[in-house]
Amino acid sequence: MIQQPAPVNLVISSGEPAGVGPEISIAAALAFLQEQPASTITLLGDPSLLSVVDISKELSTRLHVEPIPLAAPVIAGCLNPANAQYVLNILDVAVKGCLQGRFDAMITAPIQKSVINEGDPSSEIIFTGHTEYLAKLCKQEHVVMMLCAVLPAGFLGLQKSHDLRVALVTTHLPLSAVPEALNYRHILETIQIVDQDLRTKFGITKPVIRVAGLNPHAGESGYLGREEIDVIAPAIEAARDLGIQVSGPYPGDTMFDAKVLDSVDAFIAMYHDQGLAPFKFVSFGGGVNITLGLPIIRTSVDHGTALDIAGKGLADSGSMLEALRLAYQLAVNVKNTKNPKT
Numbered sequence: 001m002i003q004q005p006a007p008v009n010l011v012i013s014s015g016e017p018a019g020v021g022p023e024i025s026i027a028a029a030l031a032f033l034q035e036q037p038a039s040t041i042t043l044l045g046d047p048s049l050l051s052v053v054d055i056s057k058e059l060s061t062r063l064h065v066e067p068i069p070l071a072a073p074v075i076a077g078c079l080n081p082a083n084a085q086y087v088l089n090i091l092d093v094a095v096k097g098c099l100q101g102r103f104d105a106m107i108t109a110p111i112q113k114s115v116i117n118e119g120d121p122s123s124e125i126i127f128t129g130h131t132e133y134l135a136k137l138c139k140q141e142h143v144v145m146m147l148c149a150v151l152p153a154g155f156l157g158l159q160k161s162h163d164l165r166v167a168l169v170t171t172h173l174p175l176s177a178v179p180e181a182l183n184y185r186h187i188l189e190t191i192q193i194v195d196q197d198l199r200t201k202f203g204i205t206k207p208v209i210r211v212a213g214l215n216p217h218a219g220e221s222g223y224l225g226r227e228e229i230d231v232i233a234p235a236i237e238a239a240r241d242l243g244i245q246v247s248g249p250y251p252g253d254t255m256f257d258a259k260v261l262d263s264v265d266a267f268i269a270m271y272h273d274q275g276l277a278p279f280k281f282v283s284f285g286g287g288v289n290i291t292l293g294l295p296i297i298r299t300s301v302d303h304g305t306a307l308d309i310a311g312k313g314l315a316d317s318g319s320m321l322e323a324l325r326l327a328y329q330l331a332v333n334v335k336n337t338k339n340p341k342t
Helices: 021-035 081-099 113-119 130-137 175-181 184-200 227-241 272-282 318-338
Strands: 008-013 039-045 063-067 105-108 144-151 162-168 208-212 245-250 266-269 288-292 298-301
Touching: 008 021, 008 081, 008 318, 021 039, 021 063, 021 318, 039 081, 081 105, 081 113, 081 130, 105 318, 130 288, 130 298, 144 184, 144 272, 162 184, 162 272, 184 208, 184 227, 184 266, 184 288, 184 318, 227 245, 266 272, 288 318, 298 318
Parallel strands: 008 039, 008 105, 039 063, 105 298, 162 266, 208 245, 208 266
Antiparallel strands: 144 162, 144 288, 288 298
16 A cells, blocks of 8 residues: 655745745745645735636645735835835744644745845844844754755766755855854854754765865965864864764865765855855756754745846746755655654
């Protein structure tokens, strides 16, 4: 007897209303529901942005729009700070639903950080991104941004397809602030979070992790900087003592070697562009952003709001579809861990 897959309930926050978020959310949701008959999707946002037409009766029972009202009318491609709180309201509902068990995972469409900060100029808190905001909502002091993509066979001489996963020690910081943000405890916790979520959410029994240095040539024995000697290498050694299979620090320009993809499950970069520049160069716009260290599953697209093409029918929903696929698989993995087959 073939065991039917467990039902998975996903929720999509449709993102910046003037960007491509609403349209890619609808397109990807419809495509995904046709792939996974055991899934349901709830779209969060204003119904005027999320109208679904020409949908079969069967799909309509599995695709729901939960209305969250706009504060002001939307013109595609034109940001309006009046709708900043609307974007945050969507995220709040999605996170609350996941924490309460109503949803198994959340998928986020792109948002515009600048307009959210402009929405409440009196606020002393700067909105730096989804990752940090979700950490606050979930009351987690330390979370990790990781990007995932599948590299196809034939690319870079690969004999078969491989998963590329790149995590970051620091995220949305000015480059000048990165060295001060790096410390032994933060790096060690990042390695631990990556290792833990690779085990529990990705189902990898013994993850293998590579860690980059900060400076050119990984500091070249201190000649080009001491961060590798003083904080990065000691954190890696401490992680090894905890039983984690991690190595480094590697020079940032040689760490991402296609020849090691057979044996490495994740790469950890010290700062945003060190990790995401090579990742996005090879991921063909099909990458997925996942936040590690949360008590919930959250995936997202790896691109921005694309205001220049919003509302023109030109937006590619491929990254959103990949985000849905990954969220679904992670949710299944977590369900299987909680309820192992006997």
